[in-house]
Amino acid sequence: MTEKQQNIFDTALNLFAEHGVDATSTSKIAIAAGVSEGLIFRHFKNKEGLLNAILSSGMEKADAYFHAIIGEIDPKTRIKKALELPFQIDSKDYAFWRLVYTLKWQRGSIESDGMELFRASLAEAFEQLDYENPSAEARLVEAIIDGIATEVLLKDIYPKPLLECILKKYKLNKLHK
Amino acid sequence: MTEKQQNIFDTALNLFAEHGVDATSTSKIAIAAGVSEGLIFRHFKNKEGLLNAILSSGMEKADAYFHAIIGEIDPKTRIKKALELPFQIDSKDYAFWRLVYTLKWQRGSIESDGMELFRASLAEAFEQLDYENPSAEARLVEAIIDGIATEVLLKDIYPKPLLECILKKYKLNKLHK
DNA sequence: GTCTATACCAGGATAGAC
DNA sequence: GTCTATCCTGGTATAGAC
Numbered sequence: 001m002t003e004k005q006q007n008i009f010d011t012a013l014n015l016f017a018e019h020g021v022d023a024t025s026t027s028k029i030a031i032a033a034g035v036s037e038g039l040i041f042r043h044f045k046n047k048e049g050l051l052n053a054i055l056s057s058g059m060e061k062a063d064a065y066f067h068a069i070i071g072e073i074d075p076k077t078r079i080k081k082a083l084e085l086p087f088q089i090d091s092k093d094y095a096f097w098r099l100v101y102t103l104k105w106q107r108g109s110i111e112s113d114g115m116e117l118f119r120a121s122l123a124e125a126f127e128q129l130d131y132e133n134p135s136a137e138a139r140l141v142e143a144i145i146d147g148i149a150t151e152v153l154l155k156d157i158y159p160k161p162l163l164e165c166i167l168k169k170y171k172l173n174k175l176h177k
Numbered sequence: 178m179t180e181k182q183q184n185i186f187d188t189a190l191n192l193f194a195e196h197g198v199d200a201t202s203t204s205k206i207a208i209a210a211g212v213s214e215g216l217i218f219r220h221f222k223n224k225e226g227l228l229n230a231i232l233s234s235g236m237e238k239a240d241a242y243f244h245a246i247i248g249e250i251d252p253k254t255r256i257k258k259a260l261e262l263p264f265q266i267d268s269k270d271y272a273f274w275r276l277v278y279t280l281k282w283q284r285g286s287i288e289s290d291g292m293e294l295f296r297a298s299l300a301e302a303f304e305q306l307d308y309e310n311p312s313a314e315a316r317l318v319e320a321i322i323d324g325i326a327t328e329v330l331l332k333d334i335y336p337k338p339l340l341e342c343i344l345k346k347y348k349l350n351k352l353h354k
Numbered sequence: 355g356t357c358t359a360t361a362c363c364a365g366g367a368t369a370g371a372c
Numbered sequence: 373g374t375c376t377a378t379c380c381t382g383g384t385a386t387a388g389a390c
């Protein structure tokens with residue numbers, strides 16, 4: 001990527017995340033990126049192409065996190081790590097995740113293969129721990145992650161106390177390591 | 178409201194919820210509602226006015242639910258009712274809530290006075306039950322509600338098993354009434 | 355790789371007739 | 373209350389020069 005191309009990429013990501021894709025015109029991106037409007041189309045074909053470039057690049061990074069959790073063998077630790085996920089979002093990635101959560105509501109969620117595996121591995125962990133309804137438990141964890149992530153991404157608050165509360169409910173707060 | 182006015186209202190709500198406000202043009206609304214485009218502006222001044230009409234009408238209804246929970250004196254029952262909230266969304270109101278959740282990410286959340294009171298009354302309930310960090314617990318419940326609501330509104334699944342899982346964690350599953 | 359100019363279409367909004 | 377016609381702006385996208 002050339003410097004200007006990277007400029008377009010970063011600026012678009014931020015504007016998309018803040019105002020939504022539809023409310024962000026290519027001309028606004030061009031101006032904010034200090035670039036001619038035509039260049040956007042040269043590099044990314046069209047607005048949709050720009051969006052896709054942003055999404056696939058972000059999901060690639062995200063998948064690394066999911067795989068780290070899937071690779072955890074101890075079921076308790078795996079669940080704990082999953083619950084910790086939304087508390088560890090790198091603030092550099094806020095814009096990307098805001099964009100992902102926004103798009104959920106209009107274009108359907110962006111599912112990576114890593115996410116699919118993540119879900120299955122959670123259910124498996126609950127099964128190993130003899131929970132009554134493992135698949136429901138897994139979906140609940142997912143919902144909690146989404147809820148906390150929303151809280152973290154939208155309001156700019158310090159969320160750590162919430163983590164304590166959750167872990168206590170799963171009896172994971174005194175887990176070694 | 179005249180019949181056509183109601184038509185515009187309902188159609189706009191559904192289109193806004195499904196595709197987002199920005200992606201829904203007034204002409205699309207007009208066509209889908211079987212109405213001339215000009216009529217929208219006669220009745221609602223502009224697109225923003227139409228959106229506001231939809232939002233304030235919906236929040237009025239929503240506040241009734243919040244007040245029912247605030248009015249609950251027993252702290253355990255109050256928390257239980259709060260957690261049950263997302264499982265009881267009337268399917269007729271799906272479009273409205275989808276819209277509300279969508280707007281969170283672009284225009285900031287739509288806060289009613291009922292919601293503010295709801296939040297405070299939750300913290301109070303946890304305090305009465307001697308939880309360590311009542312305000313964090315209240316925010317956690319809110320996050321869980323948001324997460325479940327997202328699940329319910331986006332995927333069309335049967336969510337009841339999740340409710341069982343949650344209530345167990347709060348030790349509220351065997352609460353009489 | 356990058357900019358300028360431009361074509362083209364769609365969106366929001368208004369005026370005036372019925 | 374409702375429709376038709378119309379205006380203006382701004383959005384996406386392309387062509388061609390440098």
